[in-house]
Amino acid sequence: MKGAIFFSGKYGSTEQYAKWIGEATGLPILDIKDDHADPSKYDFLVLGSSVLYFKLTIRKWARANLSKLNGRSKILFSVSGAGASAKLNNWVANSLPEELLSQMEHVALGGKLDHSKISWWLRQILWVGSLFNPNPQARKEERYGFDHMDKSSIEPIVEKIKQHQQRVVSS
Numbered sequence: 540m541k542g543a544i545f546f547s548g549k550y551g552s553t554e555q556y557a558k559w560i561g562e563a564t565g566l567p568i569l570d571i572k573d574d575h576a577d578p579s580k581y582d583f584l585v586l587g588s589s590v591l592y593f594k595l596t597i598r599k600w601a602r603a604n605l606s607k608l609n610g611r612s613k614i615l616f617s618v619s620g621a622g623a624s625a626k627l628n629n630w631v632a633n634s635l636p637e638e639l640l641s642q643m644e645h646v647a648l649g650g651k652l653d654h655s656k657i658s659w660w661l662r663q664i665l666w667v668g669s670l671f672n673p674n675p676q677a678r679k680e681e682r683y684g685f686d687h688m689d690k691s692s693i694e695p696i697v698e699k700i701k702q703h704q705q706r707v708v709s710s
């Protein structure tokens with residue numbers, strides 16, 4: 540029984556979490572942009588995706604690979620500015636087909652936004668967006684960035700993977 544981590548990110552934080560999970564479990568890591576990232580080669584999958592503009596960035600790949608993802612054990616981790624919440628669950632639900640979502644456990648991880656790494660235009664867009672954000676903390680984070688990266692937050696995912704690996708060995 541083979542497992543792998545497939546990740547989709549833009550600015551490096553989802554990749555960092557994928558690397559931490561890979562180190563803790565020995566699972567290989569594949570970027571979905573890589574042509575060799577074929578989920579049908581594995582029995583269980585850890586899917587990692589950043590959230591940009593209220594959507595999972597893995598959504599198009601997930602739809603394109605739906606038949607390969609169906610029926611395989613899966614864990615989803617999202618990486619976002621927003622923490623675990625009904626709002627985040629809604630974004631996840633709107634990004635993926637319901638049949639797929641019903642087969643997965645979802646763990647929400649905190650991301651990072653470094654304003655020095657994004658374009659001047661994007662900084663202006665985030666600033667304008669912040670003017671309409673009623674939450675003062677979220678407003679500040681849109682304007683100045685944030686770092687919610689936390690290595691220890693991968694523990695529930697590592698635990699689920701280990702349980703899966705143990706079930707496979709004992710069956």
Ligand SMILES: Cc1cc2nc3c(=O)[nH]c(=O)nc-3n(C[C@H](O)[C@H](O)[C@H](O)COP(=O)(O)O)c2cc1C
Pocket residue numbers: 547548549550551552553554589590591592593594618619620621622649650651652657661
């Ligand atoms: C253009 C842009 C849009 C974003 N949109 C959202 C969003 O809608 N909701 C959210 O919670 N976080 C949002 N974020 C924060 C990202 O989810 C966070 O920076 C994440 O760590 C990015 O992951 P990555 O480094 O793997 O690309 C956004 C960040 C950027 C730069």
